[in-house]
Amino acid sequence: MTVMPAEGIFSLMWLLIALPLAGAAILLFTGRRSNSWGPYLGVLTVTASAVLGVLMLINMMDLPAEERTISQVAYQWVFVGDFSVDLAFQLDQLSMVFVLLITIVGALIHIYSLGYMSHDPDRRKFFGYLNLFVAAMLLLVLANNYLLLYVGWEGVGLASYLLISFWQYKPSAAAAGKKAFIINRVGDVGLSLAIMLMFVTFGSVNFSDVFGSATNASEGTLTALGLLLLLAAAGKSAQFPLQAWLLDAMEGPTPVSALIHAATMVTAGVYLIARSNVIYNNAEIAATVVVIVALITVFMGAIIGSAKDDIKKALAGSTMSQIGYMMLAVGLGPIGYVFAIFHLLTHGVFKAGLFLGAGSVMHGMNDDVNMRRYGALRGVMVITFITFMAGYLAIIGIPPFSGFWSKDEIIHAAFEQNLFIGLAAVAAAGITGFYMTRMIAMTFFGKKRWEDDVHPHESPKVMTIPLIVLALGSTFLGMALLFWGDIESWLEPVVGFESEPTPLPSSVYIVFTLVVVIIGAIIGWISYGRREVPEVAPAGNWLTRAARKDLYGDAVNHALVVAPTNYAARLLVWFDNKAVDGFVNGSAAVVGGLSGRMRRTQSGFIRTYALSMVGGAVLVIAALVLVRI
């Protein structure tokens, strides 16, 4: 892998980040003055970045495959002793696709937000945060070293925090933001430690240096690195056991859920592992753990998604599950990296479309999120319905919609690796079919179950146009990337690609998967499309009840982490007051008490004083004489 200096249009690489960053700075620091034009500026900066990104893609395609890694060093950032890190960017095929995903989906969501947030008094701030997010996310994918990546990593965390708790007057929103940040911090510990371990091992945290020397390190070190990076990825991508924040994150405005908690930020974990492919390729155990974590999450997400009545939470469960697929793919190694990224891209588009569609529904339903009070919306929200259906077909993987191509490749890769992993992936696809059908059925079909004062209507054009664009993406992106874009050979220089033979021909797996998905969809349709949907959720079986409680994720966190922390903190407060401060104040009290007692010896009687003098005399003489003897 040769790293080329940035020339031509690539010398504007920094501008990709700088544009939205400047937008964020202007919007956030100028205050009320920019209320009127601020949102448009926000849209503009991201769109400009998107245009720049597209131009770069065109230029990059002209370059030979081995010269597509382009680096731009701004200056030496942190340097102490052996430790030296540049503020430097690296654009290669992997980051290129991310840049495009982030900027284009980002731009669409910005535009959508113009309509969605049009009545919010803090609209300007919202766009400022969104711009900040885009900048941070671009920094994350453009950094040429882990430390700078960390900055972007935490930057998106911050933006996510700010946006989740955007309606911070709601205590739930404020709490959700905090929860997201803190759980992400757990992941950050992993990333921090991984960076430290890299430095201690290799003396550098640059991608090229680390990957170049990775094979020299012991397998133990690489395994440790892999597990630490997995911890980081699990935090950011809401993978088990750090999944609990994502569902609460739906407290944020819907465009946020679409952009950050579906399309881009949550996939950063996948990016991190794909980026660090050299490490995982040489650390089998770490890769296996990735697969295990991914499979657990795939099912958790799917099960949670099947039980939620809140449309956004159902989608969030689905996101968890889908990212689990991606993680599964990266865990599979070189046979999966490419498809993980492929699925990441298609998912980014169709999930964004689904969320925005859900937002459009909520927009028409007075921000009600309970699907049990929806029903029969296909008539009143035609565009939303059609675009949502495109996303639906994509996510459950019906050909030729984009999700089919990417998910199918992952399942195929899973079978290449291991029969059980493959079967599990198929089973999860079946559940996907079930819960997505359930969502469609409850929302757009069946009978009206609207509240009395709700008058559903189609959203304005500024919202529907992004929906349409994303629906087109949901429909065609998969084919485009696979057949026209040749995603495998595009990404191969960065993440590697190899294929293993499977015992059965590919078509068998495709058909098998499709059958399972359709069975899932049919069950969903029978349960929710054909039957009456009760407005109050039935008690359900234990799994449903557990899934409604996010499979007890919070309870587990509480029992294992929060409660002990609180207990320890209370204990320490007590200790600090009683023991440490008590010792200090106690010493003072002892001295004071001693003083008070000794003071009484000063009785005021001359003869007492004389006695004390005689006592002193005895003492003095005794000391003199006794010492001599």
Add this chain to the structure above:
Amino acid sequence: MNPTNYVILASVLFSIGAIGVLVRRNAIIVFMSVELMLNAANLAFVAFARMNGNLDGQTVAFFVMVVAAAEVVVGLAIIVTVFRTRQSASIDEPNLLKY
């Protein structure tokens, strides 16, 4: 007679004086006890002068007598003043200053 006996006597007198200060309540008697201690010292000086064979001790004794006299003047002045104020010669009576 062995001069050492005088020294022992002086020590006994000194001790009697010291004990007098500690146990007697009347200011005048306390004061006399102090004088007894001074005179014990005089006796010791004289005895030691004899033992050492020089006159320094005797000279000192004279000086101490003078000093003792001066002390009597000052002491009685104070004691009398206090007595006049309090109508009591008890040394335990003035007990406002304490702790």
Add this chain to the structure above:
Amino acid sequence: MNTFSAPEIDYSAIAPILIIFVAALVSVMVEAFIPRASRRFIQMLITYGAIISAGFWLFTIRDTRVITAGGSLAIDGPAIMMQGTILVLALLGAMLISERSLDSLGDSFAPRASALPGSVDEREFTSRGFTQTEIWTLFLFAVTGMLSFVAANDLLFMFIALEIMSLPLYLMVGMARRRRLLSQEAALKYFVLGAFASAFFIFGAALVYGYAGTISLPGISDALSVKTGEGALVLIGLGMLLIGLFFKIGAVPFHQWTPDVYQGAPTPITGFMGAAVKVAAFGALMRLLYVGFSGLRWDWEIIVWIVAILSMLVGSLIAITQSDIKRMLAYSAVAQSGFILVGVATATAAGIAAVLFYLIAYGFVTIGAFAVVSMVRDASGEATHLSKWAGLGKKSPMVATVFSIFLLSLAGIPLTSGFVIKFSVFAAAITAGQTWLVIVAVAASVVAAFFYVRVIVVMFFSAPTENTASVAIPSAFTTIALAASATITVVLGVIPQPVIEMVANAGIFIR
């Protein structure tokens, strides 16, 4: 029989003592023959004139190192240093005594000490504006005693100097104009206990004489180096001598008179006494130990250690719960004696220099602090209860600030003289290998800091109440004394080098 030969007397060397002594005698005559109306003025003239001329004389003979008057007086570097200190302190003390503006009734002294407190006579004397002038005579005698005390080179002279110093002080303590019961009680206590201590001293002298056959300090030293037997006699004698001196410096367990006397005495006298007696007594103590008993260094060292530790700890501890400012300063004086004893215990040249420096700096702080105490008043006279000082920093920031400087100096905060002296003493002690003593001293310093700081808390951090005393406007006397003390306190803290050189040049005690 020995033929009597008149001793050689270097009159120039002892002139400062003589000047003050003669002035005291003249002062007696003034009391006897000069009409009452002009007595005060003439007494003051004599006093100031004597102190200043003695001071000048002392300055001119500052390089004298001589033992004179038949070996009774040693005018050496430390003696001259301390005599100078005593004279300056006496000058400041005299200024405090001269003050008449603070109290509406006049100066701080009873117009007739003999009048019964609260009697018709007393009111009569007061209303007729009688002024007590004998105080000046007593003052001059006391100074004579102090000057002699630090130069006394034999036990007899030391005893006499001790008495010349003490007897006038006993009387002066009892002469307060207000709160006369307390004042008289203080005088009685001081006198009885002082006489008691003197008796120990002189009996100890007798025992030492019995051992050494001489009362001259160098003679005792020689005797110690040649004689071997009869150890108990000299040890007991030394012990009893030390008791007399420990009493004067107010070291534990011979300290109990200190708080009562400091509180009861008229404040100007407390200030003068607290400063000057300490200098004189430490001078005598060091001469006794270094010149007379250097041979018993390993024996007395332990005593000094024990007494130093007891003084530092007990003084600091008891001071914490005091609520009367004068009593608190008295306990502080006890603790400070302990710190000085740490320097005394070193028995090195650096230790001597440190002690000398300590005495100088401490003397000024003490006089200054009591000058402030004399200024803070309410309707009943001086307001010494700490609660009446609440919010003084708000009411009279200047005076409170100056007092804080003294307190910080006593607490040993840098940039005040108190820090430099603590530093010097600790440095001398550590150099002499007594690190553990310094550790105890440090611990005591922290406890001590607490009560000094507490006064600042009261003055600055509490709001004034209706009970808060106010600061009376002093005349030039107190103002000058206060300003001088404060200035010296700060200057010694910031540029101590000249004085350090001075005390270092004073060198050691000659024998």
Add this chain to the structure above:
Amino acid sequence: MNNFPWLTTIGLIPLIGSVVVMLVPKANGALAKMVALFFSVVTLGAVVVMALQFDANSAEPFQFVESYSWIPAFGINFSLGIDGIALVLIALAATLVPVVILGGWNEAVEAQGSVKGYFALILALETLMIGVFAATDVFLFYVFFEVMLIPVYFMIGRYGGPQRSYAAVKFLIYSLLGGLFMLASLIGLYVVSAQITGTGTFDFTTLVGLDIDPDVQKLLFLGFFFAFAIKAPLWPFHTWLPDAAGQSQPGTSVLLIGVLDKVGTFGMIRYCLEIFPAASTFYAPVVITLAVVGIFYGAFIALKQTDMKRLFAYSSMSHFGFIVLGIFVFTSIGQTGSVIYMVAHGLSTAGLFIAAGYLISRRGGSAQLSSFGGVNKVAPVLAGFFLIAALSSLALPGMVSFIGEFLVLLGTFQQYMWLGALATVGIVITAAYVLRVYQKSMTGPLNPDCAGMKDLNGREITALVPIAALTIILGVFPAPLLNVVNPAVDRVMTTIGATDPAIEVGLAPIDSTVSEGSAE
């Protein structure tokens, strides 16, 4: 190098300012504030000019050296000079003083103590802060170290909250306790130097060169370290801090925690490590243990605090744990990290306390978290600055505190891998308590008591802007700090004879990189 006495000049400007402020008539409090601000800004300007002349690559250990004989009898000189570490800390102090004056404009009320007195004390304190970092004579350092207590004592005791006397006395006595033990060690050091060289000295450079017996070092080290540990404050010598910070005005707290406490950690690097290298190595395990305990202890207790100022105090204790940890792991990365952390912590503390001060003054003096809630709704600008300071406190990447914290952790990890990993976990708790404060005070439903709260005015914003700007600028471009700190830290490392641990594997040779990286 020019011979202009920069350090003396810079030290004198605020002192003169302090006197001038006191001369302003009592009635004219506003003028006194303006004068104080003027002098502090002039000082800052002078520091900037001096810093520009600082030669980062100089071979000399100290620059802008001045030396005047002070107390020759004890070998004491008035010697000043700065290395990179001292420079950045002086710059920090000079930056924070105008900020505090501006931010604490209304902190002093005539009812408690004189208004001009407060500002005069701040300026006097600035002189002492500059002196303490610039001193190259150990005795002089000690003098500044101790005298600094006095203005702070008055600032807490006169202008603080209801329990101010208790807090002030506790602060003073605790500090004096440490200071006096340090004094004993200081004298011991002097005596030792006299034994080795013949003449006792307090000159830092001479003392560093002495070959002191390790057993003696161990004793002397303790005195110094005890004083610095109290000042820093290290667990378990910390209990004065929550009281002091809780009772003092925010401006006082900023100077106290932001700058003064740094003297403790500065002293550890400058004096403990360099003069007593053997003892430092000997005690390092103990110190490191205390530091790590402190990190978690402070953080856990901060989680449960209900008083904002006390909370920040405990959080500072946790942060000081990091700083001390970085110093005592003996890696250049850790030590540089600690110095950066000191600067960063100064800035974040300033931001937090000043913003909290605005809040508290708007709520009539209550610092209880329960007194607030939803402030973001009524005072978004205030909330914004508060958030920036809070994020700086939790070491958000991109801010200077991140660089400090990361380097400390990296330096620790390099030396003690598991300990570094353990300490890293601390960042989670930090996030938890920092965000808890923000959540309780700024977000959630609007507390009715906060309804009429005004947002920041121009003066208040002006005070916070430099803090926020520096936090971010230095985070993105820390080279100005690193350039001057690195050589100083290298010198310390050389002095104590420590070397950085070797890189385990290292980079592969260039040619092999082609075959690696990705599958063909």
